[in-house]
Amino acid sequence: MSLWGWLLLGCGVAWATKFAGYLVPVRWLESPRMNRVAGTLTIGLLASLTAMNAVSSGQGIALDARLGALLVAAVALALRLPFLAVVVLGAAAAALIRLF
């Protein structure tokens, strides 16, 4: 299937997942175990995406300016800067490190 196909399918599944919450019996989705899996899944996926975007290079690993962006973003988040500022600082860090 083309990227277009996966994109539209992904959009459909995203809506269906949300809608499913409105259809299934409340006790089924609101069990502590389902809540916990939904939570750990979210944390694990975001951590994995962070790591992949920081070091992946095709099928392999490259340590480059993106690690600087990761460090700067962590400092910005620790300082409680807003999301958009964190993203801009991350971009600036990667761009500056590449200059030198």
Added chain:
Amino acid sequence: MRFTPAVRIGLSIALATGLYGISFGALAVASGFTVLQTALLSLLMFTGGSQFAFIGVVGAGGTGAAAFGASSLLGVRNAVYGAQINRLLRPRRWWRPLAAQLTIDESAATAASQQDPAEQRRGFWVAGLGVYLLWNLFTLVGALLGDAMGDPRRWGLDGAAVAAFLGLLWPRLRSREPVAIAVACALVTVLALPWLPPGVPILLAAAVAAIWGWFGRGPAEEGLEPDVAPRSGGEAPR
């Protein structure tokens, strides 16, 4: 419309969240998506984490199937929010499909931050519709900006993607267990990267996280924090 506390919270969340649609739009274009594809992701998928996941996997060289897998799994928490909203608001049958589309971290958190049922309803719809309008507007702004910027690496946009994912993860790391899960899943990903096709290491990390949640004993609410926490006055979020 009266500016009740829930409406004010909903509006401020809509602005804060909507604004970072700029970074999504710019990053999507930098990852090779057209402006039309980028706009459709925000209009139809409309759940920030999954959208970033989809473009992040493709940007890192993964297939459409892997991007679909990562974004769909990241959307699973929205089913939990849907059940919460359904219980709190009890929307009429024909409102449910629309309410479902607006069911995201921010609208669910705004509704849950209120005690009064009428306020919960206002909070959900104001935050949901507000984020929807601004998120889509700023996605388009970001996509057009990204299109005009040219070579994404020169502007450090690959660094921006790293920062964006860390920014989405950060509010969910409030105690020791979420940090342990995050470190474990990041490690699994890095170790798997050289051995598996692009995009597949994420699914491996997802499996680790799901098994951890299934057999774990941590509090049930971990990981379900909104990116921008609703606050009323000086109260703590939620």
